[in-house]
Each structure stands twice: as C-alpha cells, then as structure tokens.
Amino acid sequence: MLTNLQARDVETLIHPYTNLVAVRETGPLILERGKGVWVTDVDGKPYLEGMAGLWCTALGYGNEELVEAAAEQMRKLPFTHIFGGKSHDPAIELAEKLKEMAPVPISKVFFTCSGSEANDTQMKLVWYMNNALGRPKKKKIISRMRAYHGVTIASASLTGLAGNHNDFDLPIAGVRHTTCPHHYRLAEAGESEEDFATRLAADLEALILAEGPETVAAFIAEPVMGAGGVIVPPKTYYPKIQAVLEKYDVFFIADEVICGFGRLGTTFGSEAMEMKPDSISIAKALSSAYQPIGAVMIPEIMYEALLTESAKLGSFGHGYTYSGHPVAAAVAVKTLEIYERESIFERVRAKIPQFAARRAALEDHPLVGEARGAGLVAGIELVADKKTKHQFDPKLGVAAKTVAFCQQEGLILRNVFGDAVTICPPLVISPAEIDELFDRLTRALDRTLDWAV
Numbered sequence: 001m002l003t004n005l006q007a008r009d010v011e012t013l014i015h016p017y018t019n020l021v022a023v024r025e026t027g028p029l030i031l032e033r034g035k036g037v038w039v040t041d042v043d044g045k046p047y048l049e050g051m052a053g054l055w056c057t058a059l060g061y062g063n064e065e066l067v068e069a070a071a072e073q074m075r076k077l078p079f080t081h082i083f084g085g086k087s088h089d090p091a092i093e094l095a096e097k098l099k100e101m102a103p104v105p106i107s108k109v110f111f112t113c114s115g116s117e118a119n120d121t122q123m124k125l126v127w128y129m130n131n132a133l134g135r136p137k138k139k140k141i142i143s144r145m146r147a148y149h150g151v152t153i154a155s156a157s158l159t160g161l162a163g164n165h166n167d168f169d170l171p172i173a174g175v176r177h178t179t180c181p182h183h184y185r186l187a188e189a190g191e192s193e194e195d196f197a198t199r200l201a202a203d204l205e206a207l208i209l210a211e212g213p214e215t216v217a218a219f220i221a222e223p224v225m226g227a228g229g230v231i232v233p234p235k236t237y238y239p240k241i242q243a244v245l246e247k248y249d250v251f252f253i254a255d256e257v258i259c260g261f262g263r264l265g266t267t268f269g270s271e272a273m274e275m276k277p278d279s280i281s282i283a284k285a286l287s288s289a290y291q292p293i294g295a296v297m298i299p300e301i302m303y304e305a306l307l308t309e310s311a312k313l314g315s316f317g318h319g320y321t322y323s324g325h326p327v328a329a330a331v332a333v334k335t336l337e338i339y340e341r342e343s344i345f346e347r348v349r350a351k352i353p354q355f356a357a358r359r360a361a362l363e364d365h366p367l368v369g370e371a372r373g374a375g376l377v378a379g380i381e382l383v384a385d386k387k388t389k390h391q392f393d394p395k396l397g398v399a400a401k402t403v404a405f406c407q408q409e410g411l412i413l414r415n416v417f418g419d420a421v422t423i424c425p426p427l428v429i430s431p432a433e434i435d436e437l438f439d440r441l442t443r444a445l446d447r448t449l450d451w452a453v
C-alpha cells in the first residue's frame with residue numbers, strides 16, 4: 001500500500017534508471033534530510049549512505065560551509081553567464097584552482113553542468129581539433145565494454161552498457177568499444193594479470209589497425225570503472241594501453257567523474273592508475289554534488305585548435321546557459337578549499353587499509369565471487385558457484401535482493417551491473433562507520449543466502 005506521497009510520486013515522476021513498472025507497486029524510498037554519511041527518510045528512519053548518493057557527495061551531508069558558499073553567491077549574483085566575453089570571479093577562481101590541481105599539464109577549463117555534458121564536450125572538441133589540425137578523417141572514438149560515460153546521445157554512445165543502447169538506437173556512428181579490463185571474468189585459464197593486460201593492449205592495437213589509425217581520434221577511459229560494476233584494471237594495463245595510443249597518435253581522455261577528487265586516495269584517479277591523459281572530464285565530487293557542475297580540462301594543443309577555429313569561424317560555437325554557473329562555481333571553489341584545508345585525500349589514504357581489509361574479507365562469504373575495489377570504492381560480485389564463477393539466473397535479481405535487504409538494514413548501496421553490489425561512501429566516512437557499513441552489508445548477504453537457497 002503506497003503512502004500518499006508515494007502515490008503522488010508515481011503519478012507524476014519518471015524516475016531515471018528505474019523499473020517503471022515495479023516502482024508503481026513498491027513506491028520510491030523518499031528521503032528528507034542528511035547529516036554526515038547518514039540520510040533519513042520521511043518516516044525518520046536513518047540509512048548509512050554507502051554510495052555517496054551517486055558516487056558524488058564526497059563531503060557527506062549537511063556541510064554548512066557549502067550551504068553558506070551557495071547562499072552568499074546567490075545573494076551577491078545568482079546568475080551571470082560567461083558567453084560572449086563575460087565572466088565572473090567564482091568561475092575564474094575555480095578554473096585557476098583546477099589547473100593547479102591537474103595531474104597533467106592543462107591549458108584551459110571549460111565548464112559543463114554534468115559528467116555527461118563533459119564527455120559530450122570532449123567528443124565535440126576532439127572532432128573540432130582534428131578539423132582545425134587538417135585531419136578531418138581522424139574522428140572515431142574508442143571506448144570500452146562496460147564503460148559508463150553518461151547518457152546524452154554522444155556520451156551514452158561512449159558508454160559500453162547494453163541498457164544504455166537498447167531501443168535508444170545507440171551507439172551513434174564512429175564509436176567503437178574495446179575489451180573491458182576485468183581479469184576475474186575475462187582472463188583465459190591461467191592467464192596472469194600481466195598477460196591479460198598485454199592481450200588487452202594488443203586487442204586495442206588490432207582494433208585501431210582494423211579501423212585505420214588515420215580514422216581513430218581518441219580513446220576514453222575511467223581510471224576505475226564505476227557503473228560497469230567497479231572494475232579495477234591490472235596494474236600495468238594503462239602503461240601498455242598508453243603505448244598503443246602514442247604509437248597511433250590517439251588522444252587520451254580520462255573520465256575522472258567518479259575517481260577525481262580523492263576517491264582512490266589521490267587527487268585524481270589517473271595518478272593512482274599511472275595514466276597520463278591528454279584531457280580530463282570531471283563532475284560529481286567537484287562540488288561534492290551540492291551543485292550540478294562538471295568540466296573538461298584540456299591541453300594547450302587543443303586550446304590552440306580552438307583559437308584557430310575561432311579565427312576562422314568567428315566564434316567558438318559551444319556552451320551551456322549554465323556553463324560556469326556562479327553559484328555552482330562558488331560551491332566548487334569552497335569544496336576544493338575544504339579538501340585541501342582538511343587534508344581529505346590524505347585522510348582517505350589512511351582509511352583505505354581498513355576499507356580494503358573489510359572488502360577482501362567478504363570473499364569468505366558463500367555468495368561472493370569477487371570483492372574488488374581500490375581506494376574507497378568497491379564492487380561485490382555475487383555468484384551461484386564460487387569455484388566455477390557460475391552466475392545466478394539474471395531473472396532472480398539476486399544482487400537487487402541484497403540491495404533491498406541492505407535498505408531494510410539501514411544501508412544504501414546499489415546494484416549497477418549484473419550481480420554486482422557497489423559501495424562508494426562519502427570520503428568523510430569514519431572508521432567506525434566503515435565497520436558499520438560492512439557489518440550491515442554482511443547481514444544483508446546472509447539474508448540473501450537464506451532467501452536464495
């Protein structure tokens with residue numbers, strides 16, 4: 001029986017990434033407030049937010065400094081755009097700060113309102129750059145199976161998940177997907193991580209050669225895949241991939257929308273994963289999700305191409321009304337200030353051993369095939385048979401059931417791909433709360449086991 005608020009919800013809202021038939025029966029979980037890593041529903045029940053919302057509320061809930069930064073900017077100047085040569089202080093300050101923090105030399109920053117728009121912009125800028133550089137055939141973008149880069153037409157095309165393509169008539173032309181670096185599922189019998197990485201780099205090279213290197217413009221990758229089920233590639237994967245990209249003059253885009261700003265214990269995931277990208281997409285933790293803001297950070301060679309095109313066409317014809325929105329930019333500036341002042345990333349590094357130990361211990365559970373992760377992000381893959389890695393019938397929805405049991409236990413996690421349960425708490429989670437998270441998850445796994453057998 002739905003509550004009044006739930007009934008009003010299902011009669012009016014389309015929920016993203018939701019089974020729209022099922023939610024009409026169950027109604028949504030309606031949350032009302034939050035503090036630290038905890039959120040509370042309309043009935044007053046608290047939940048540990050083990051996914052930081054959607055991998056994004058890095059500083060947790062109820063951060064008064066961020067609220068104040070937004071309020072102050074709203075009072076001063078709630079909106080002004082940066083089109084046609086206008087600007088404002090928060091956007092300038094944020095761009096300066098990002099250039100300083102970037103893991104590779106960055107020339108300029110372009111602001112968007114989301115991660116999808118950032119990756120869309122990346123694709124457009126790569127095409128634009130190659131036109132300016134006089135190589136109009138070099139336009140294809142290679143992504144990876146199980147990648148997640150967003151949902152706009154271009155970024156959903158880069159995404160390598162069937163659920164984002166089926167019946168949307170995607171991907172668009174010019175996008176290819178190479179092998180996902182998931183050793184547990186895709187390694188051949190006895191293949192070491194190192195050999196697996198070598199094979200994947202060879203797969204990429206074969207794809208580039210089959211397409212024609214003169215047609216391949218860019219390769220895009222999340223340092224650690226998130227929505228594909230949290231896939232951490234082998235240690236030597238990126239150096240091997242990077243060598244192939246350099247050989248064929250293929251631009252390297254890092255999608256740091258989840259890994260950027262401390263998730264792996266480093267400022268950017270690229271540092272932890274030994275990536276040297278040409279350009280970078282960011283969003284989510286850039287403002288700790290208190291405001292919708294994303295960005296692309298681009299190198300000098302790309303900026304020069306934009307200058308050439310501006311001279312030729314009269315203007316750089318791209319931008320969103322809310323590119324560099326002053327309130328979002330002010331909140332992001334404050335977020336970056338807090339990360340630095342409170343040594344948030346160092347403190348993440350101190351918490352990683354405990355998080356990793358609790359994660360690894362889950363592999364003793366009869367349902368858990370692989371408990372993988374890096375930094376403060378993890379993917380727990382449930383299997384019907386640990387020895388053979390045999391999967392459950394997808395129709396059973398085993399991981400979805402675990403997530404439902406978690407919710408009953410007062411823990412919010414997600415089931416994003418197959419039978420993987422994902423964990424990505426706010427970076428400010430305390431050691432006691434890390435234990436609480438894994439204790440609640442273990443109880444939910446035990447209940448799933450009772451239910452499944």
Ligand code: PLP
Nearest residue numbers: 114115116148149150226257258
């Ligand atoms: N890139 C990655 C790695 C993401 O995880 C996401 C969202 O989860 C996106 C891009 C898309 O971001 P948004 O949902 O803000 O459009």
